[in-house]
Amino acid sequence: MEELVSQLGLNFDNTFSVTNYLINIVICSLLLFILAFVYIRFGKSISNRSQLSKVLIVVGLTTFVIISIVKSSLALSLGLVGALSIVRFRTAIKEPEELGYFFVAIALGLGMGAGQLLPTIIGFSFVSLVIIIMSKRNIKSAITQNLLISLQSTSDEKTKRTQEISNLVMSKADQVDLKRMQYTNDKIHLNFLITMGSINSLTEMNDALLQIDNNMDITFIDNQV
Numbered sequence: 001m002e003e004l005v006s007q008l009g010l011n012f013d014n015t016f017s018v019t020n021y022l023i024n025i026v027i028c029s030l031l032l033f034i035l036a037f038v039y040i041r042f043g044k045s046i047s048n049r050s051q052l053s054k055v056l057i058v059v060g061l062t063t064f065v066i067i068s069i070v071k072s073s074l075a076l077s078l079g080l081v082g083a084l085s086i087v088r089f090r091t092a093i094k095e096p097e098e099l100g101y102f103f104v105a106i107a108l109g110l111g112m113g114a115g116q117l118l119p120t121i122i123g124f125s126f127v128s129l130v131i132i133i134m135s136k137r138n139i140k141s142a143i144t145q146n147l148l149i150s151l152q153s154t155s156d157e158k159t160k161r162t163q164e165i166s167n168l169v170m171s172k173a174d175q176v177d178l179k180r181m182q183y184t185n186d187k188i189h190l191n192f193l194i195t196m197g198s199i200n201s202l203t204e205m206n207d208a209l210l211q212i213d214n215n216m217d218i219t220f221i222d223n224q225v
Helices: 002-007 018-042 049-070 074-084 096-113 117-141 155-172 199-212
Strands: 143-152 175-183 187-196 217-222
Touching (some): 018 049, 143 155, 155 199
């Protein structure tokens, strides 16, 4: 029976405290939920932020569990390095902002898993404050929109039309990032993330785009939603 209990890993050493473990994992979960809220509310990416916020929580808690297991054992730490060396991520991070939030989630898991409560809370509070301040400054100084454009075009004119639209958008916007470009049989679909100085600038861009093609489908979507 003792051998069976030992194989199941129920022979806790004197340094492990179930109470401390539960307290730390609860605090870690709360911090990760706050991080998810900050990402949804103040994030700038055009991907599904609600869905990715759930992944942040899972990544943070998984990191917490891993660090809690390996922190007191050199053998387990070396085994973890070997195991991670064979892991390959099949889905690329699409935006740098997403990578930054993943690092914050991992940092929370590392800190709480290692039992560093105070440094983790202070560091996370400071990072969250910086994110909020930067977001507020961007909101006050500029308007960030997702610009969706769809228009009919023949195969021979697709490249020319795309270049005309891109040049116009870049000339009118303060900042431009091409997120998607798709050609179908008879259509062009473009998605830009643009930063403008005012609502009037959006109206001027809309009018200028319609001069290229009066039947063009133009949609501005608030990036803060």
